Amino acid sequence: xxxxxxMLEELKASPYEEIEVVTPHTGVVQFVGxxxxxxxxxxxxxxxxxxxxxxxxxxxxxxxxxICATQKGVVTDIAAQFEDKFVEAGVRLLTIRHFLxxxxxxxxxxxxxxxxxxxxxxxxxxxxxxxxGKIKAGGEQSxxxxxxxxxxxxxxxxxxxxxxxxxxxxxxxxxxxxxxDNVDGGQPLIGVCQESQLSLIQDxxxxxxxxxxxxx
Amino acid sequence: MDIDKRTQxxxxxxxxxxxxxxxxxxxxxxxxxxxxxxxxxxxxxxxMRELQVQVGRLEELFSLLxxxxxxxxxxxxxxxxxxxPQRVSLKDILENVYDNYTEIGGQDEWSIDPGMLIARxxxxxxxxxxxxxxxxxxxxxEKGHGQEFRNGGSIKPWGNANALYYMRVAETENIPIxxxxxxxxxxxxxxxxxxxxxxxxxxxxxxxxxxxxxxVFSEGGSGGAEAIALADKRLMLSHGYYSVISPEGAxxxxxxxxxxxxxxxxxxxxxxxxxxxxxxxxxGFIDRVIQEPPLGARPDNYEFFRNLRREVIRATDEVVHGxxxxxxxxxxxxxxxxxxxxxxDIFVRWSLGSGARDGLVAKRYDKFRAMSRHALHDNRTMxxxxxxxxxxxxxxxxxxxxxxxxxxYKRRLSGLLEQWEAELRVLGLGVGSLLGRDGAGTRxxxxxxxxxxxxxxSCPEEGACRAExxxxxxxxxxxxxxxxxxxxxxxxxxxxxxxxxLYGEFAGVCSHCGHHFPMEFQWYxxxxxxxxxxxxxxxxLESGNPLHYEGFDLKLAEAKRATGLGSSCITFETxxxxxxxxxxxxxxxxxxxxxxxxxxxxxIRAIERARIKRLPFFxxxxxxxxxxxxxxxxxxxxxxxxxxxxxxxxxxxGLYLVLYDTNSYAGPVAxxxxxxxxxxxxxxxxxxxxxxGVIRETTGVxxxxxxxRAFSALSRGHIQGIWDRRDLxxxxxxxxLTMGGSNLYYR
Numbered sequence: 001x002x003x004x005x006x007m008l009e010e011l012k013a014s015p016y017e018e019i020e021v022v023t024p025h026t027g028v029v030q031f032v033g034x035x036x037x038x039x040x041x042x043x044x045x046x047x048x049x050x051x052x053x054x055x056x057x058x059x060x061x062x063x064x065x066x067i068c069a070t071q072k073g074v075v076t077d078i079a080a081q082f083e084d085k086f087v088e089a090g091v092r093l094l095t096i097r098h099f100l101x102x103x104x105x106x107x108x109x110x111x112x113x114x115x116x117x118x119x120x121x122x123x124x125x126x127x128x129x130x131x132x133g134k135i136k137a138g139g140e141q142s143x144x145x146x147x148x149x150x151x152x153x154x155x156x157x158x159x160x161x162x163x164x165x166x167x168x169x170x171x172x173x174x175x176x177x178x179x180x181d182n183v184d185g186g187q188p189l190i191g192v193c194q195e196s197q198l199s200l201i202q203d204x205x206x207x208x209x210x211x212x213x214x215x216x
Numbered sequence: 217m218d219i220d221k222r223t224q225x226x227x228x229x230x231x232x233x234x235x236x237x238x239x240x241x242x243x244x245x246x247x248x249x250x251x252x253x254x255x256x257x258x259x260x261x262x263x264m265r266e267l268q269v270q271v272g273r274l275e276e277l278f279s280l281l282x283x284x285x286x287x288x289x290x291x292x293x294x295x296x297x298x299x300x301p302q303r304v305s306l307k308d309i310l311e312n313v314y315d316n317y318t319e320i321g322g323q324d325e326w327s328i329d330p331g332m333l334i335a336r337x338x339x340x341x342x343x344x345x346x347x348x349x350x351x352x353x354x355x356x357x358e359k360g361h362g363q364e365f366r367n368g369g370s371i372k373p374w375g376n377a378n379a380l381y382y383m384r385v386a387e388t389e390n391i392p393i394x395x396x397x398x399x400x401x402x403x404x405x406x407x408x409x410x411x412x413x414x415x416x417x418x419x420x421x422x423x424x425x426x427x428x429x430x431x432v433f434s435e436g437g438s439g440g441a442e443a444i445a446l447a448d449k450r451l452m453l454s455h456g457y458y459s460v461i462s463p464e465g466a467x468x469x470x471x472x473x474x475x476x477x478x479x480x481x482x483x484x485x486x487x488x489x490x491x492x493x494x495x496x497x498x499x500g501f502i503d504r505v506i507q508e509p510p511l512g513a514r515p516d517n518y519e520f521f522r523n524l525r526r527e528v529i530r531a532t533d534e535v536v537h538g539x540x541x542x543x544x545x546x547x548x549x550x551x552x553x554x555x556x557x558x559x560x561d562i563f564v565r566w567s568l569g570s571g572a573r574d575g576l577v578a579k580r581y582d583k584f585r586a587m588s589r590h591a592l593h594d595n596r597t598m599x600x601x602x603x604x605x606x607x608x609x610x611x612x613x614x615x616x617x618x619x620x621x622x623x624x625y626k627r628r629l630s631g632l633l634e635q636w637e638a639e640l641r642v643l644g645l646g647v648g649s650l651l652g653r654d655g656a657g658t659r660x661x662x663x664x665x666x667x668x669x670x671x672x673x674s675c676p677e678e679g680a681c682r683a684e685x686x687x688x689x690x691x692x693x694x695x696x697x698x699x700x701x702x703x704x705x706x707x708x709x710x711x712x713x714x715x716x717x718l719y720g721e722f723a724g725v726c727s728h729c730g731h732h733f734p735m736e737f738q739w740y741x742x743x744x745x746x747x748x749x750x751x752x753x754x755x756x757l758e759s760g761n762p763l764h765y766e767g768f769d770l771k772l773a774e775a776k777r778a779t780g781l782g783s784s785c786i787t788f789e790t791x792x793x794x795x796x797x798x799x800x801x802x803x804x805x806x807x808x809x810x811x812x813x814x815x816x817x818x819x820i821r822a823i824e825r826a827r828i829k830r831l832p833f834f835x836x837x838x839x840x841x842x843x844x845x846x847x848x849x850x851x852x853x854x855x856x857x858x859x860x861x862x863x864x865x866x867x868x869x870g871l872y873l874v875l876y877d878t879n880s881y882a883g884p885v886a887x888x889x890x891x892x893x894x895x896x897x898x899x900x901x902x903x904x905x906x907x908x909g910v911i912r913e914t915t916g917v918x919x920x921x922x923x924x925r926a927f928s929a930l931s932r933g934h935i936q937g938i939w940d941r942r943d944l945x946x947x948x949x950x951x952x953l954t955m956g957g958s959n960l961y962y963r
Contacts (some may be wrong), residue, residue, distance in 0.1 A: 062698035063712060066539075126647040 004113055004204050011105055015215065018098040019071055023088045027060035029082045040069040040096060056093055073098035075145050078195050094186045099215040113201050114174075115132065115167050115192035119147075123156040125163075125177055134180075140172045145192055151188065170194045173201065219267050222275070223259075229278055231286065236511060237297050239479070242288070244281045260817035267319035286510040289455075292463060292486040297455045298435040299400070301362035304513045304520070305404050306396050310354060312521035313528065315340045316355065321378060325365040329375025331399075333358040334382045339529060343563045350566050352532075353386035355379050355444055356396030357584060359435075361515075369399040369435065370914070373407065373414040376443045380418045382424060384701060390508035390567045392428040392532050395444040401437035402460060402886075404906035405912060406923065406932060411932045412882070415443045416890025419856055422446040423580070423863035428566065430528055433458050433493075433502065438887045439905070440854055446856040448538070448580050449531040452493040452502040455512040459491035459843045460852040460883075465910075469845065489848045490763050499762075500587055505530070530559035532566060538579055540572030579866060584857045591762035591850040592815030595782075600756070601737070611828050619961060636743055642801050652779070687723060689742035691735055694719035700733070702726040723942050725899075726929035732900035732941055734878045737803045737838040741786070744944045745799050745836075750790035754821055758782030759807075759814040765846040772807070779806045784840075785815040787822040787832070793949045795962050797834055798826040804839025804873035804878055811884050816854030819888065822860040825870075830961040832871040833953055838891060842882025855887035862888050871956025873948070876926070876935070877901050894955050895935045897926035898944070903935065 023029065032054050034040070038192045040053035052069035055134060059065075064092065073096040079143040082093065100108070131151055134142050146153060170192040177183045193201055230248055235244055244588060253670035255270055262270060296305060298311040310317045310333075317337035321327060333356055338349040371379075372661045386393045402411045409417070419442060422429070429445035436458030452458060461469075467477030469484060477485075490496075505650075506527050513520040536542075537550055540566060549562045568576060596604070614790035662670075689876045694716045703712035723743075726734040740745035759782065763769045776782060784806035789798050802809045811819075821836075826833040843851040866872055874889050876897040881904055889895070897903060904924035912918045922928060931936045939947045952962075 047920050060699065061712070061714070062696075063701060065701060201486060 003083055004109060004200050007109060007112060008204055008207070011100070013110065013165055014052075015070075015098045015212075016073070016099045017104075018076075019068075019073065019098055021055055021067060021093050021096060023089055023091045024094060025058070025060060026087065027058040027065075027103055028084060029093060030057045030059070031080065031083055031093075032056060033052070034075050034078065034094070038075045040073060040075055042069055042072040055096075067093065068209055069096060069097040071096060097185050102208055102212045105212055106205055109201070109204060109208070110173075110191060112192050112198065114193050115170065115187040117167055117192060118163055118186055118188050119177075120163070120169075120185045121154070121156070121180060123154045124180055124181050125183050126153040126155060127151060127214050128153055128162070135172075135175075141173055141198065143172045144195070145170065145172065145190070153211060167192060171198060173198065219264075219271055222271050223256070224272075224932050226274055226278060229282075232300070232302060232514075233282070233511065235300055236289075236293050237285070238293070238296060239611075244285050244287070244288075246834075248278060248281055249768050252389060254752075265343070281457060288513075289481060290487065291323055291457070291489075291492050292483045294455050294492055294512075295457055295463060298457055298737075299368075300512070301359075301523050302514045303359070303361075303434070304515055305361055306354075306356045306358045307360070308515045309335060309521070309524065310335055311357075313525045314338065314352075314354065315717075316347070317405050317949045318675055320382065324363075328378050329368050330363075330365045331357055331367045331371050331378055332375035336407060337394075339388045339525075341529075341560065341563055343377055348563070348565075349387075349507060351391045353382055353393045354388075354390055354564070355382060355393060356432075356446075357398040357440070357565055359382055359398050366775045369388070369401065369440075370403045371440055371443065372403045372405065373409045373411050374704075376402070376414045376418055379419055379444055380414075383421065384416075387427050390427060390632070392430065392535070393447075393530055394532070394564045395429065395431045395447060396430060396443050397433045397436045397441045399435060399437050399440035399460075402440035402443065402905065402913075404904075404911050405593060406904055406928070406934070408932050408934075410905070410929075410934050411596050412439070412634055412886035412903075413887040413890045415439050415905075418443045418860070419446055419859040419887050420863055420891035423856070423860040424577055424867065426570065426577060428532055428534065428539070428576065430531045432506070432524070432528065433496075434884060437462060439883060441851065442855050444861075444885070446580075448535040448576065448583070449504075450502045450526055451504050451506055451531055452496060453513065454492055454493050454505050457491040458493075458501065458849055459489050460498050460656050460843050461489070463489065463491075466845055488763065488765050489845070489847065496849055497504045499849060501853050512611075518917060529909060533559055533562065533564040535576070536566055536568065536572075540568055540574040559897050559961050561716045567807050581829045584853070584860050586859060587853050588762075588813045588816065588850045591760060591847065593758040593760045593782075593814070595756040595758060608828065609639075615828055618649065648766055670875045686721065687739075687743050688748070691719040691724070691739055700732050702729060704729045721774070725941060726730075730899060732898060734839075735941070737801060737805070739787075740836060740838065740877070741801065744792050744948070745788070745801075745834075746792075747788065747790065750788040750799075752786065752788040753820050753825070754787055755782060757814050759784070759812050759844075761846065762813060763846065763848050765848075770780070770844040771846075775805075775807050779803065781806050783814040783818065784809050784811065785818045787818050791827070792945065792952060793859075795832070795949070795952050796829075797832045798829075799834045799836060799950070800824050802835075802837045802840045802884065808841035808879075809837070810844035811851060811854055812847040813850045813854065815844075816851075816858050819854075819858045820861040823858070823865045826870060827868050830870075830959055832873070832956060832960055833865060833894070834873050834875065834948065835889065836875045837877060837880045837884065839878035840882075840889075842884065852883065855883050858888035858960075859891055862891055866893075866957065869953070869957035869959025871960055873945070873951055875939075875948075875954065876903050879923075879924075881905065890934075892949065896937045896939050896947070897929065897935050898941050899926060903929045956958070 010195045033057060040055065044050040054066045054068055056065050056067045058067055076095045076097050078094040079092055128150055131143055147166055147171050150162050150167045151165045154161050154163045173191045173193045176188045176192050183189065230252055251274060254293065259267065260630045264266040305896055307787065311589055314337035317335045320334045320336060322330060322333065334353060335354045337354045341348045341350055357371060358366055359369040360366035383393055390545050400416060404411050423446060429447035431445040433450065433452040434456040436456065437917045438443065438460050441458065454480050463482045464477065466485040466489060467482040471477045471481055496502045498546065499506050506524055509517045509520055533550065537547065546562050549557065552878060628780055698715050699712040700715050701712050704710055708727050713726060718733065724735045759772060781803060786801045786803060789796060800819050823833055862872055870893045874892040874895040879902045885903060886905060902924040903926060908919050908923065926935065926938050930938055
């Protein structure tokens with residue numbers, strides 16, 4: 001059984017993720033004047049079309065490339081000894097300490113606590129009528145998926161086929177798709193948790209929502 | 217009561233004047249303000265009679281000073297007049313100039329595009345005691361005195377498409393079209409039918425529209441204006457402007473796009489662009505100026521509407537007269553009309569006979585063909601010009617003899633022979649089957665060596681396939697010993713490419729994802745169009761600085777020095793696998809591939825050459841940033857001019873094929889490039905009306921990163937296909953065999 005509380009404590013103790021920036025290939029490294037403690041931004045713009053803050057440049061075969069931050073955060077521990085040096089691929093240049101946001105924390109907890117049942121292919125998904133009726137009447141938690149239970153209808157190019165649930169027994173914690181919308185293959189359809197853990201998970205999520213302090 | 221109203225009117229007049237003159241200090245404006253305030257302060261103490269006298273005096277003073285201020289108007293003041301919410305709008309004109317009208321396809325904001333107003337209107341003409349109601353189609357942008365939903369007269373592509381539809385309706389009904397241009401520019405979205413592509417379609421259709429067209433300009437903002445303004449008579453309101461770009465836009469480009477341009481720079485740009493009615497009349501882009509009251513016409517200037525009515529009637533009469541001729545007495549009277557006779561007193565029926573309709577189109581072509589000829593440097597000697605004229609004449613005779621007379625009989629003869637041959641073959645088939653022979657072997661008829669070539673798997677004895685020799689011209693970029701990163705590396709995982717490989721053998725194509733890196737125009741000239749064996753013509757026509765735009769001579773000289781070209785356009789005749797073709801190339805390094813008077817003239821001459829010699833015409837846009845703004849309206853007029861030449865060529869049965877590369881934007885795409893039925897793009901090119909920055913600025917919405925990519929254009933239906941750079945020659949040759957009209961010589 002998962003200990004969700006412990007997980008939360010763990011996250012609280014180190015409320016960040018350390019991202020190691022490594023060289024993608026060989027080349028001569030030049031840092032662009034960043035110091036430890038500097039804030040950097042991740043990709044921005046509506047379509048993430050603007051690259052993040054430049055961290056360093058890597059020159060190979062007279063081809064200078066920028067290495068940009070992939071997440072926002074604070075720079076720690078720059079490997080300054082590599083300045084103007086030729087390095088191999090996979091060498092750590094610096095570390096970005098990225099503080100977790102509420103959503104990221106919740107996503108992490110749920111990722112560990114839930115079993116996600118994913119869409120096998122891009123299609124429209126519906127619940128079978130009985131389950132749909134149950135959800136409408138009694139909410140998502142009223143459905144208890146079992147392995148082999150026929151739960152979904154996959155509708156593709158107007159051809160409908162049934163889809164059975166495979167995975168551990170439990171109850172539906174969350175539904176991640178809208179009926180009638182296209183879902184890409186690999187995207188989660190439902191998250192299933194053990195019945196006994198339901199109240200615990202809900203409690204933790206509520207606590208994160210209320211208490212988690214986002215840094216920066 | 218009466219005094220109150222008059223005082224209010226005076227205050228309104230003052231606030232209008234202050235709007236027009238902007239933040240500028242002006243003694244007359246200050247005096248008016250002072251006098252009005254003085255009067256308002258003292259008014260409670262005056263008796264009724266005194267009030268009358270004082271207001272009367274003030275009104276006289278206002279009229280006097282408005283007349284004086286009229287003389288001080290700068291071009292930018294005129295722009296402010298035109299954009300003022302109190303400016304006359306199309307609805308006012310429909311109410312006051314026409315006798316009756318029905319709006320079509322719109323009621324305020326309920327319209328496909330509330331900025332585009334289409335109406336069927338009538339003008340009543342007297343013929344003795346009889347009244348004749350002459351129908352016209354009125355099309356124009358409606359600014360609606362500041363109504364938000366009209367979008368300031370900035371028309372979306374579907375609005376222009378609607379306008380085009382009703383122009384064709386007018387053509388079917390054989391009634392004249394009056395267009396009123398009240399637009400700051402087209403709304404730059406690419407959604408189907410696409411801003412650029414729709415304007416191009418409009419121009420193309422208008423070039424051959426067989427009804428009289430009269431355009432009246434108030435605010436003529438570049439492409440948006442051209443979409444409805446290709447007319448037989450172009451009139452302009454005296455306080456209007458007609459320009460290639462808004463003064464703010466010009467200033468933003470002049471001052472470097474990053475920071476907002478200063479007011480002073482905007483004023484200077486307005487001055488330099490020569491946008492006023494007077495300038496445009498002098499340059500020959502409009503036919504007449506309609507005088508407005510001092511400081512611009514507003515909805516209550518009824519005298520102005522009477523004048524406008526006379527002018528549009530006169531203009532329509534003149535167009536009809538030019539196309540089909542009138543009786544001698546009316547023609548005489550018409551000439552007199554110029555001396556002040558009211559055109560409404562002479563009756564002219566506006567529907568044209570079938571012969572006159574063709575004549576009208578030809579006349580329209582000649583009118584636009586003659587425009588902007590002064591705006592370029594023609595460095596040819598008199599001898600060359602004579603020789604060119606003579607050669608042209610001879611080619612015309614040659615075409616007439618070879619293709620029109622000789623070929624006609626040849627076709628008839630070969631058709632007859634073909635029929636006989638087919639008959640005999642059927643006979644042979646029947647005889648063969650009767651005799652019981654198997655005809656399969658003879659029917660296939662594949663030569664022996666071809667059969668072995670087709671069925672052989674490989675030919676190791678001929679050595680390895682050496683691709684280095686594939687390209688005759690190799691880019692100088694391939695001489696650098698370095699690697700290059702593909703822009704798709706992050707998403708597609710492309711490895712770095714070694715420049716000698718990439719720019720040499722790979723022809724600038726990423727070997728992993730197929731991204732096309734830009735290549736020099738020479739690469740295309742030599743590797744696709746065989747420029748080494750081509751015959752270049754009109755190289756002596758060079759770009760000039762017709763408006764004497766400050767500082768532009770230097771920039772132009774620099775561009776000429778750097779590229780070794782006289783203009784951004786190269787025109788030549790070459791052969792594609794034994795088929796002669798005329799090719800025009802827009803070269804991106806020369807001032808961004810912008811099109812001005814010289815480029816327009818070269819294009820038209822190339823198209824005419826292709827028409828006379830019955831050759832296919834390829835237009836390769838190596839990149840174009842639009843119309844050259846420093847040439848002002850001399851540049852923008854190339855849009856209708858070249859499109860008309862294209863229309864004439866396609867109507868004559870030619871093949872006009874457009875190929876886009878790198879970045880092609882604005883004017884050229886919205887006219888002579890976009891009107892082609894066969895538009896192809898080299899992979900990784902961008903095609904559009906306005907760049908992302910301009911879209912963000914004008915619409916307030918930013919567009920996704922690959923908004924203008926060729927693939928987006930293809931899925932929107934703007935282009936007809938995307939070609940790999942390495943296959944261009946093959947694809948172009950295939951196009952020669954599969955596309956185009958009947959008049960090509962090799963058909």
